[in-house]
Amino acid sequence: MIISEATHSRNLKSNQLTTDFAVIGGGLAGVCTAITAARKGVKVVLVQDRPVLGGNSSSEVRLWILGATSHMGNNNRWSREGGVIDEILVENTYKNKEGNALIFDAILLDKILAEPNITLLLNTAVHEVHKSDPEKISSVKAFCSQNSTEYHIHAPLFCDASGDGIVGFLAGAAFRMGAESTEEFGEKFAPSKEYGELLGHSLYFYTKDTGKPVKFTVPNFALQDITTEIPRFRNFNTKEYGCKLWWLEYGGRLDTVHDTEKIKMELWKVVYGAWNYIKNSGNFPEAETMTLEWVGTIPGKRESRRFEGDYMLRQQDIIEQNTHDDAVAFGGWSIDLHPADGVFSEKPGCNQWHSKGIYQIPYRCLYSKNIKNLFLTGRIISATHVAFASTRVMATAAHVGQAVGMAAFIAKENSVNPAEIIHQNLIGRLQDELLKSGQHIPGYALNDQQDLVQTAKLTVSSEYVLDELPSELLKSLEIATAQMLPLNEGKVPQVIFHAEADEATELEVELRISGKSANYTPDVILEKQTLAIQPGRNCLHVDFSAQLTETAYAFIVFHKNPKVKLHLTQQRVTGVISVFNSVNKAVSNFGKQVPTEDIGVDEFEFWCPQRRPEGHNVAFKLNPSLNKFGKENIKSGVYRPVNEPNAWVAAKEDKAPSLQIAWDEVQTIQKIELFFDTDYDHPMESVLMGHPEDVMPFCVRNYTIKDDLDNVVFEKSGNYQTINTIVLDKAISTKHLTVTLEHPSENVPAALFGVRCY
Known part of the structure; x- marks a missing residue:
């Protein structure tokens, strides 16, 4: 029993924590920051003001994770972010391919709890910052509502990594809120006051079909006539719910930090009003047996503060794909601005403009320019409002977080502050460490002198x-189709393919490349040919005279002709893919991007893969054949296809492929360390959307490693991850290692991007 006499006042229980690195914010950016640093031996305290990790990706908001892959709706091939966020997405796809948000919560918690160097504080909100001098933070104070404890x-x-930048704000870090003018940075897409300077919040809801009639009585606070009060509520599909209703957005005219509760209340009115319309208007008879299963209790935030670093990313960096000596991450989502009035606007819900490829994100954007020991990550990094419209998405934020986590390791190791990593020429070391961890940096390859x-x-x-x-297959050319091939400079091989038709017609075939060799936007036509198609089966030989430089x-490219059927194959090979000039309205892809005015973006066509089980390669023969899958790729230091496959691929008929x-x-x-192919083209959305497989078809599942005495050093069955790191209990001495792989399937030969030994 505890008996406490009355007193004038009491103090909260207080805990003093001293650590190497304090990460405030447990969204995906903070999670990846903390894990990356902890795995390099840095002691981390991770502070999250919510009961679960993941921020907008958690079960509290339930937004799917996306980044440069953009729902496979742009021309960014093999662009899923690498490193820790890739590990998380691959893990979730394996354990949770149906997209259950609660399971994703558990996967994130598992990842954090597996790291002994991380101290996790959930339900703990930072509310005070202490500084040792005007430019340096010494400590933060936070309160946990669940255990009534204050942490110093x-x-x-x-x-x-808090999203709203609570630490930076309290510390006095320079920040911006709202949109820059066109004149300040020369950004032609800078929005007008009429469009608005901030993106609003969204609140999602889930529905369930119970199989029996369910009534719904609308609460009094709900909007009563949704069709007149919301201009864009023009139609609804009862099968759409969750983040597919991202356009239920509001708040861009308000203070998106301090008015969040007011915004949430308005969004609740919209959600319950929308459901009332669906259930009780009579326009959706299929909704009779449906019930409202879940409504979000906190809104998903898009935008609030953006903090200033030593460089501000801008529109031109994205569209022109500018290079930076201090590049540490990449982005590839469209420049995606929304009208500030959100669902109450007459304007379209989003205004998305894509670049022709992915772009570099420089390290100078990832720390405060005036608080010397403060890193920035997530949606608050140093970027203009226009550039932020692309960098704000979660996979990009997580990728940036990994760069910050590794930078914290470099800073600790060298006893320097964030900016000094550049000033003391440590940026190359940071880039190498990131590449070693699986992070992809466009234009960079790992040169690891310690790798045996x-x-x-x-x-x-x-x-x-x-x-x-x-x-093996036959499919009508209802959509223009292109087979991507990794070619050497010089003469293009002869291409032989088969087509069928019921009547005589013509087929237009083109040879295209990208204006930038590491892009996948086929905007340069090298040669055109028109082929006569006769009734029946046609064996067609295409000889291009063009030379690649x-x-x-x-x-x-096989142009659209519904009268023609093209022969396809079920064979899939690492680094070989077919793309289609198709439409993906989810990311404002209508087959071609055509800006209606000069807003500083390019006009080009979209050529995108189809999700499996579709998306088959074209059946063809090449003369001469392509030798692009050799053993030398193991040493390339690039662990995904870029301008070539960068993988050793074994012959399909090789029954036991081995690398000595x-x-x-x-x-x-x-x-x-071994690097496998988990299909960087597949976006692996984390919730709501399901996936055709739990393991990517290119991934080697089973392998064995033996030493020079034929002893089994390591054996793995059931692999599904990209990177396999094997730390032996006891070091071995050997003159050679033999890695023997098993083909993933009869249609997919075994592939390996890299092996490293230490």
Whole structure:
């Protein structure tokens, strides 16, 4: 029993925590920041003001995670973000391909709790910042409502991943809120006052069909006539719910920090009014047996404060794909602005403009320009309002978070503040460490002098040669189709393919490339041919006279002709993909991007893959064949297709594909890392949308590693992850290692992007 006499006042229970790195904000950006730093030995305190991790991706909001892949609706091939966020998305797809938001909560919690260097504080809100001098934070104070405890967290380095920038705001870091003018940065897409300077919040709801009639009595606070009060509520599909209703948005004319509760209340009115219309208007008889299963209790925020770093990313960096010496991450979502009035606006719910490829994000955007020990990540990084419209999405924010987590490791190791990583020429070290962790930085390849594989002789049992993909399917050319092929500079191989028709017609075939070799927008037509198609089966030989000036992907384009059926194949190969000039309205892709005025964006066509089980390659023969899948790719330092496959792929007929890594002298090895193909083209949306497989079809599931005495060093069955890191209990001494793979299936040969040994 506890008996406490009356007193004038009492103090809260207080805990003092001292750590290497304090990360405030447990959304995806904060989670990836914390995990990245912790895995490098940095002690981290992760502070989250909600009961679950994940922010907008959590079960509290239920927004799917997206980034550069953009629902496979743009020309950014193989652009899913790498490293920790890739690991999380692959894990979720394996365990939760149906997209249950509660399971995703558990996956994130599992990842954090697996790291002994992370101290996690949930339901804990920072409300005070202490500084040792005007430019340096010494500690933050936070309160946990669930255990009535106040925490004083002391650290030499802080990261604000809170979304609204609570630490930066309290510390006095320079920030912006609202839109810059066109004149300030020369951004032609800068919005007018009429359009609005802030994006609003959204609130989602889930429905369920109970199989029996369910009535709904609308609460008094709900909007009563949704069709007149909301201009854009013109139609509804009862199968759409959750973040498919992202356009239920409001608040861009208000203070999106301090008016959040007011915005939420208005969104509740909209949601319950919308459901009342669906249930009780009589226009949706299929809704009779449906019930309202869940309504969000906190809104998903898009925009509030943006903090100033030593550089502000701008529209031109995205559209022109500007390069930066301090690049540490990339983005690829469209420049996606919404009208400030949201659902109450007469304007379209979004205004999305894509670039022709992914763009670099420089490190200078990831720390405060005036608070020396404060990192920035998530949607608050240093970017203009227009550039923020692209960088704000969660996969990009998480990718940036990994860069910050690694920078914290570099800063701790060298006893420097964030900006000094640049000033003391440590940026190359940061980039190398990120590349080693699986982070992709466009234009960069890892050159790891400590990797023993770099000095080894490689021998393989076979190498895949792309000479033929057999005919197994027949499909009408209802949509223009292009086969992407990784070609060397010089003469283009002869392409032989088969087409069928019921009557005589013509087929237009083109050879295209991208204006930038690492892009996948086929905006340069090198050659056109018109082929006569006769009734029946046609064997067609296409000889292009064009010469390629560099190694790059080329597009063999078959223009739309519904009278023609093209022969396709079920064979899939790492780094070989077909794309289609199709429409994806979810990301404002109508087959072609055509700006109606000069807003500083490009006009170009969209050529995108189809989701499996569709998206088959074209059946063809090549003369001469392509030898692009050799053993030398193991050492390339690039672990995904870029301007070529960058993978060793074994011959399909090789029953036990093997790679031998040999040295002249005995080597001592304790750690082995392997990089597999988990299809970086598949976006892996985390919730709501399901996926056709739980394991990507290109991923090697089973493999064995043996030493020079034929001892099994390591054996794996059932792999589904991109990176396999093997830390041996005891170091081995050997003159060679042999990695034996099993083909993922009869239609997919085994592939390996890289092996590293230490």
